[in-house]
Amino acid sequence: MDSYPSILLENAVNQVASLPGIGRKTALRLVLHLLRQPQNEVEAFTSAISRMKKEVRYCRICHNISDQEICPICQSHRRDHQTICVVENVQDVMSIENTGQFTGVYHVLGGVISPMDGIGPKELEIDSLIERILPEHIQEVILALPATMEGDTTNFYIYRRLQNLLESNSNETPIDLKISQLARGVAIGNELEYTDEITLGRSIINRTLFNG
């Protein structure tokens, strides 16, 4: 039982400790740090969070976080709008953007299929992905979901939905849609000794031609 000297302090600690991965000791340390800051800095802190919560939107096309109705990536004329990279969340968009290796556009699902957590296809932005394929003349869908069971399930579900879409297409000209996924194998810089057995085993089965 912690004995807080002030109810105001205790309320603030309770709120900060409700954040994921923040324990009560850390919360107290953070709150006492804020208490030592000047009034205007604490106001800047709380108002940045309030404003973000009130004003941030989700892009109408790709469902990434955005300040406007359509995000800068979907608006950009320098991106390849025929290639969609499907990701789980906003952080994944940022990670792929940071590589500088992708010039297409995104589609943020908002999660992966996980029956254990009650997340089915209807809870995710999968219908809106399927609806983009024909009108936007998409040529490639890159499935960039996590290499977990849930990620694989979601990959397979989207793959099947895309196949259905292509088969039910009543246009005279057949659609040529490429569906790809991220390469999986030994991470760059890793020793084989410390690579897990499943990854290493699949890396042998799915070996690629050496082109020196």
Next chain:
Amino acid sequence: MDSYPSILLENAVNQVASLPGIGRKTALRLVLHLLRQPQNEVEAFTSAISRMKKEVRYCRICHNISDQEICPICQSHRRDHQTICVVENVQDVMSIENTGQFTGVYHVLGGVISPMDGIGPKELEIDSLIERILPEHIQEVILALPATMEGDTTNFYIYRRLQNLLESNSNETPIDLKISQLARGVAIGNELEYTDEITLGRSIINRTLFNG
């Protein structure tokens, strides 16, 4: 270089990442967590912090955090008001209260003397401690400062100030003030093997009579 999809998001991440011990990845995770919460919960979060910053006070007597002008401990009739425990900060009051072993009152210095960080006696609540001794008829001062060089320096400084006070006392009856400090030695539950050499060495020199 991180590429944030929204300036509002980036501002919120910058603010959270300015907290001590919170990196940019953690800050992004926390901010996206808040973004997924209902509006009223985010408001409860920010307003608990704002209210604490605006309304929390420091007790006029012991300088602990308090909701009122005088903290509950200093107001309590069930505490021993002749025994002052001198601590570095608010967390230390909470730690000692949690032991349930102390029934006296506190004095929070707000830090320890640390010339390297520009903290001298004038930056701390030392004068206000000295001024409490005679009017409150204090019988014991317990120095409960950290067992570091800075803590020891502060202990010694307060000890000298208290000695000066007793010597300059012009009353006919001499004051009987006990000055004590926390016991130092091997922590309860610790193996000698893992106790540092300085602590173990001092524990031998300052051994106590076994009264098992």
